[in-house]
Amino acid sequence: MSVSLENGPIQSDSLKFVIDVVTSRVNTYNIHVNPTVLEFKYFKSDNPNIDEAFEDIRQILVEKGFIPLLREEEENSIVVVHRPYQKYRSNTVNIILFFLTVASTIYVGSIYSRPFISPGPYSQYWSVIYGFVFFSAPLLLILGLHELGHYFVAKRYHVKASFPFFIPIPISIGTLGAFISIRDPIPDRKSMVEIGAAGPIIGFATSIPMLFVANYAQAVFKPFYDVQTLQVNFPLIYHLLGFVLPHNVPIFPMVLAVWVGIFATAMNLLPVSQLDGGHIVRGILGKRATIVGYAFIGFILILSYYYEGWIFLVFFAIFLGLTHPPPLNDRSKIPGRDVAIGIAAIAMFVLSFTPIPII
Numbered sequence: 001m002s003v004s005l006e007n008g009p010i011q012s013d014s015l016k017f018v019i020d021v022v023t024s025r026v027n028t029y030n031i032h033v034n035p036t037v038l039e040f041k042y043f044k045s046d047n048p049n050i051d052e053a054f055e056d057i058r059q060i061l062v063e064k065g066f067i068p069l070l071r072e073e074e075e076n077s078i079v080v081v082h083r084p085y086q087k088y089r090s091n092t093v094n095i096i097l098f099f100l101t102v103a104s105t106i107y108v109g110s111i112y113s114r115p116f117i118s119p120g121p122y123s124q125y126w127s128v129i130y131g132f133v134f135f136s137a138p139l140l141l142i143l144g145l146h147e148l149g150h151y152f153v154a155k156r157y158h159v160k161a162s163f164p165f166f167i168p169i170p171i172s173i174g175t176l177g178a179f180i181s182i183r184d185p186i187p188d189r190k191s192m193v194e195i196g197a198a199g200p201i202i203g204f205a206t207s208i209p210m211l212f213v214a215n216y217a218q219a220v221f222k223p224f225y226d227v228q229t230l231q232v233n234f235p236l237i238y239h240l241l242g243f244v245l246p247h248n249v250p251i252f253p254m255v256l257a258v259w260v261g262i263f264a265t266a267m268n269l270l271p272v273s274q275l276d277g278g279h280i281v282r283g284i285l286g287k288r289a290t291i292v293g294y295a296f297i298g299f300i301l302i303l304s305y306y307y308e309g310w311i312f313l314v315f316f317a318i319f320l321g322l323t324h325p326p327p328l329n330d331r332s333k334i335p336g337r338d339v340a341i342g343i344a345a346i347a348m349f350v351l352s353f354t355p356i357p358i359i
Helices: 012-023 050-063 092-116 123-156 189-220 236-241 253-269 276-303 310-320 336-352
Strands: 002-005 008-011 028-033 037-042 066-072 076-082 165-168 175-179
Touching (some): 012 028, 012 037, 012 050, 050 066, 092 123, 092 165, 092 175, 123 165, 123 175, 123 189, 123 253, 189 236, 189 253, 236 336
Antiparallel strands (some): 002 008, 028 037, 037 076, 066 076
């Protein structure tokens, strides 16, 4: 017996394996086979623990090259499709990009450090040291821990994910940030919220103590030159802590590094597309999250009238897709803990967002 599927035939052994896995965990009343999917129909009344059963099925089948989806439409069913073949690059790419980003952030950090270094024959060497210690290291620590937060929570839910990819650019702030590649479909709404929120929570928590250290460094390291570096507006958390600097003084590089890390938190928490905020809102609100996403796209378009840089975010969101893909189990309930996580995400966004970030 052989069933022809989208990515090649599933032979009888594979077909029997899938059927055994599903039917041993779910009471089904019909199994429908067609050229692209296997569909197992069930009654909810016969399966009071369907969420737990489906998660067990998912963990087994994804490892074997299949993707199960739980659907509740006119009929309740579990649909199993063959997983498309995907080839991933080795971690060598991650390592190379990381060291390139270290180099690019040290370079721009050394430029921001120059007003704070005494003139002399070794000033260029000191600027490189300052660029690493006070700019590259704190910035990449915030960004790196942000991405590792996603990585480890994804692993907790048995979702394959890559190590962080850093993006170097030897201008402005030295990097376009970092990201991880989620290589398995997200199982359910709960895991979607927690995977999405893990990065911003850890990144924001890392930024707070570094914010105090950076403010202390700004007071200790006095500029030797009255040279304007990058001029920024500070988000609400700086105002609450009394850490706002006037626009007419050079910003110490660590202050700028932490500012970038906090601003990156706000950017990721925007509830659009497949940004972290998009994951959180989609997990909590389900299909209704699309309304929030479109509303925020409109909000960003209005802000782009005052700060043109926002228009690039709109194009990026459109590129990723404005409609967030659902998890495999889109019927799962959201526990109170994840609602609290969503409220915490809103608070972090309000504290870290700057409508006009760069002057």
